[in-house]
Amino acid sequence: MVGITSAGAYVPIYRLARGDIARVWAGGRGVAVAGERAVANFDEDTISMAVEASIDCLKGIDREQIDGLYFASTTAPYREKQSATMVAEALDLRREIFTADFTDSLRAGTNAMRAAIDAVKAGSAKKVLVTAADCRLGALQSEYEQNFGDGAVAILISNSGVIASVEGSYSHSNDIIDLWRTDTNTFVNASEDRFSVTYGYLENVQEGVSKLLERYNLSPKDFAKAALYAFDARRHLELARNLGFDAKTQLQDSLFNTVGNTGAAYALMILAATLEEAKAGDRILFTSYGDGCDAYILQATDKIGKLKGRKGIKGHVASKLPLPDYTKYLRYRSLLGELALAGEPVATINWRERNWSVRCHGSKCRECGKIEWPIQRICAYCGAKDNYDEVRLSDKKLTLTTFSKDSLARSVDPPIIVCIASIEGGGRFYAHMTDRDPDKVEVGMPLELTFRRLYSKDDIHTYSWKMRPIR
Amino acid sequence: MSGSIKDRVAIAGMGCTRFGERWDTGTNDLLVEAAYQAFEDAGIEPKDVEAAWLGTSSSGGTGMTLAEPLRLQYIPITRVENACATASEAFRNAAYAVAAGIHDIVLAIGVEKFKDSGMSGMGGGGTDGPGHAMLSQGLPPRQFAMLATTYFSRYGLSFEEGKHMIGRVSWKSHKNGALTRNAHFQKEVSMETILNAPMIAWPLGLYDCCGVSDGAAAAIITTPKIAKRLRKGKEPPVFAKALQIAISPRDGNYNSKYDWTHVEATVRAAERAYKEAGITNPREEISMAEVHDCFSITEAVTMEDLRFSPRGKVKDDIESGRFDLDGAQPIQLDGGLKCFGHPVGASGLRMMYEMYMQLQGRADEVLNPGMPSRQIKNPKLGLTHNLGGSPDGCAIFVGIVGLEGV
Structure with missing residues (x-):
């Protein structure tokens, strides 16, 4: 039996009230969409968010057993160069795994899911991690600027320990110019929505669902929940009504009012939320949309309770900070220009230092047992030379030893909170604190590590770990 | 040794x-x-x-x-x-x-x-970029601000108490700098101005930082x-009594025992220097010192690291005026880095110059015209101290110079 064996999610901590966006454009097309949208911090992108969701998904699971990682996004940080590789290294996965990126379509998330299911079925892999993330830019002053949200999701596909089995699937492809972007476009282009919603979203998903139900001889009343991709809140309801699902009892919340449309990650995020609430035996209808439709019938098994203990969608949606204003959003997305960076090229350094900087390995001395980060060849405590084991520290908790709030250094999000923290189990960590309220930083506070983009220079993105207050 | x-x-x-x-x-x-x-x-x-x-x-x-x-x-x-x-x-x-x-x-x-x-301040105008092994060590203000954060926290100083203590350090130095002809900043600054200055790297404000010159x-x-x-017929020569360097292995970032309320390399260099010079009680025996006050907190902590003040008690000595020009153990007699700025390659010898002039009784040769004398009475031994780097890892110099036979 192939299916989902775990799921995790990530929603950035910042939320921007849609009314705050509309207010900036008041007098023009300043119509507010209801609710708020998630906004990735300035140091986040689809790679870093996918790492977060994957860590959530892999809680309690031996990472050595993962033998494939598929990354899906329409906004991968590079146009040429794989992103799954960086996600895999940050997760400290084995080197001998198969990695792939699925891109260019809002359906990329479920495309990757399908490929993972097929790989497990074919026996070429046993446990494939599928992670999807998006951070899309809606055109300024357009409804998409308000509709879109940033987020990520991860599901583990395997044939053992399944919490939701794949009972059936259906896919079709459809070429339509509804939402699109070339490699030189900053913002997503959109056709007139009455055209694209009618002949794109509604027609394709309705077709997908009816073909799927027909194929397996099921009807809407056979499902506990329908996890449906939402173009927006209104069209989501329209779709459910057209399909014959009861909006109150069967329709899974689309997260549209709390997170927003998260692109290639969106359908899987709605599915992750569904699984968090599912009971054993629940049958779930699941669809994506984008250049066609992928539709699935899933059924929760008696192992569905294993999902507990993850932050998931629910935990992340509840954990939030208000983004004070729209200007911050513009700065976070570099829409007001980039900060110039000094320093040397980093390709060689990033590669050479990756075990401590990306895999977050420290050195654990074989002679005195002490841990140091970054990896030290000579033990800072006992002086032993080259006699250590590398240990992963990214899942450790920390305690803040000292900090400063630097208002002098230029930053997208001043002040820079620079910290020295003690790692649970030994060692020190030196990094910036992110996702924080500068007025609530104090010596002794508990912290956790989060994978972030430190800076971008010469079109090279440098990633490593920062600290944040426990979410 | x-x-x-x-x-x-x-x-x-x-x-x-x-x-x-x-x-x-x-x-x-x-x-x-x-x-x-x-x-x-x-x-x-x-x-x-x-x-x-x-x-x-x-x-x-x-x-x-x-x-x-x-x-x-x-x-x-x-x-x-x-x-x-x-x-x-x-x-x-x-x-x-x-x-x-x-x-x-x-x-x-x-x-x-x-x-x-084009550098207008200590690290000013810079931003985080690729640095030592990828992670930028950051600009100096934040590095030394972390010393203040931990010092305040460990010794139970409220923000206001801690801020006043380090503010008093800068107030004293500006008072001395105003007398000194060679200083970059030759102006007294009120405590009110110091305490209300814009924050550079919390808790360090503008007047907690030295300039660049x-x-x-x-x-x-x-x-x-x-x-x-x-020097026959002139003031007597000044003798080297101790010259010590201590380089730290940047323990502050790696070693959990490193407490960030002191600078270990200063302690090590000072103890070696005292031994070299035959000094047992530096609080009483060292007449005066020029120390590395890149930031006000650095000077405060250095007073403890040099054993001029008991551990955790420097606040009492700062607030009571022990380190003022007319105090028992004047520090930064020329205004220090606070008033001279910090041309990195020159500062150590600038400090030595002040010790040399005071020991020879010539301090008023560089007095600002019209100002009261800045010469202290009968100094015997002067100490200079440099801190190159940041509190967690640095190159420390401690030198002692004095008159013959002391």
């Missing part, structure tokens, strides 16, 4: 330029200015210099940086760099060459011409015998 520098070398002459934003003065001019002051003070000619040590952090490469402007003729010159301890490191190496009997008369000189670099300082180092001959 088998050898000691105590009384084996002497300073026969010194020179120090005005520090500040010297837009009309280049590296060459600064070197000529400081060196010729020192030659004149020692009563020697440039041709008497057998070898030289040039300290500069970024204003030159090889010894030619010095040979060219001074037209020194084919003598050995060593360029030295050890962060903020650069000038003192030049002095130490020059002194060792004389003590070893290799040279009789040598020049130690430090220079920094910062104001051509241009400057040079020089010393003629020779044997005690030659020094006495050269």
